[in-house]
Structure formats: structure tokens, C-alpha cells
Amino acid sequence: MIGNDIIDLRLSLSEKKSENQRFMAKVFTDEEKGFIRASDDPETILWLLWSMKEAAYKAHQRNYGLPRTLNPQSFSCTVNPFENMGKVYTGSKNYNVEFEVNSDYIYSQTSTQSTFHRIYSKVKPTKDQILEEICASLDLECPVFRLEKDSKGIPSLIGPNPKKKLPLSLSHHGNFTAFAIPLINS
Amino acid sequence: MSEKEIIERLKKIVEPYVQRSEGLENFQEKTDFLNDLEINSANLVDVVLDVEDEFDIEIDNDSMEGMLTVGDAKSIIQDKIKAE
Structure with a gap:
């Protein structure tokens, strides 16, 4: 179970969404x-x-x-800013989300296993470029692996044994691309 | 309002948010906002708001939930106009 999300703040902050009451009403609960x-x-x-909602939605x-x-709105968040962590609730389920906020981007991730993730600068990466980056980061032999999305758009990394699908989560926004992949031996 | 007119108006609404312009060349009911047009999900909420303005309707969260293709949006717009 894995889900991640990246936000390029250079793009998002300029939208001034906190002033857009109709957007706020569609996306957030009253508490949020x-x-x-x-x-x-x-x-x-x-x-x-x-x-956080996006990361939890992908895992869910x-x-x-x-x-x-x-x-x-069906995913509601609580945040512990001192620990860079929060919880996202949907129905009777909840997801622990870790996040990183800096002046360039926000990154959120939820996973029940130890996970490798990488955030890098890349505008409009192709599927092959993302795969290359994943293989280089994890020391995999690129030609043997491929990325596949199922009919619901959920991505997996497929290795030498096509029956073995490794879950991964991808996110791209503006200048940034991020992937998260649970470690195989964990 | 004809289906063709709804789809033409929809195309104008989504244009500013489209990241993959090739997707607009064959804009039809099957066109998927996320996969074919690569509209990001936050901008898809903007599309919903713009659709509300353009057609003078209100799209509740239950309807918004299923608005992933041009055809989905067209059906929701038709239903809401009928209910007005």
C-alpha cells in the first residue's frame, strides 16, 4: 500500500486558492x-x-x-506540523502520511512498508525517462523492467517475472517528478 | 441545448488547463480529462467550477466524483439542466 503526491509551489501558490471560497468549499471540510x-x-x-489527500487517495x-x-472532501486530514506527519481519514479507514515542505515543493507519502522515494527536477518526463530514473536509483537493469498502469490507472513496476508486479506511486507537477517504491526485502 | 453545443462549450472551458494539447484534437465523449488531456486533479476542480458558471448549474460532490471524461461531464450537465 503506497501513495505519494508532489506539488510544485511555484505553480500552485500563484493560484491564490485560499481566496477562492467555491474551490475551498468543494475540496475541504469545515474543520480543514x-x-x-x-x-x-x-x-x-x-x-x-x-x-495529503491525494497521497492517501492513491493508497486507498x-x-x-x-x-x-x-x-x-471525502478524505479529511489532521496535521501534526511538528513531526511533519498527519493522518487522512476516509470512511472507516485512515492513512498515516509523512510530508516534506520547503520553498519549492510539498511532498506527501503514505506507506505501510519501508519505502524508497526520490524527488527530482524534470519538466514533462516521458514514461521511459521515469523508468530510467527508477532503475538508476534502485540499481535495476532497465531493459528487464517496465512500467505499467492497469485499467484504473494504478501503476506498477514489472520485472523479469511478469507475474510479479511491484507497486509504486508516481507523481508529477510542474518542475518536479517524484516516485515512491516499497523496498522489496521489507 | 444540443449535445454538440454542450461539448463545444466544454472544450473551451477545459482548454486553459490542458497539459497535453494533442488530446484536444480529437475531443469527444471518450476523452479522459486526466489521461488524455493530462489536466491535474486540482485543476479538474477548477473545471467543475467553470462548468457551474457556464451552464448556471450546481454540481454536488456526488456528481463531481464521477466527472472523469467529457461524456461524464456532458451527462451531468444534461441532468442538472433538466432538473433546474
């Missing part, structure tokens, strides 16, 4: 809106919550083989 308003930097915090969708949906 209160949390965002009360923060020192509402614009960054709203994108942090968005990315993979976990239960669910069809794709667009319902960010």
Missing part, C-alpha cells in the same frame, strides 16, 4: 477550512492538505482496487 484559515501561511497549508484506491474518483 478552519485549520487553513488559522495557519500562518494559508496558501501553503491548503496545498499541504491537498497533497490501490488497496481496495477502487475506480478513479474526484472527491477530495
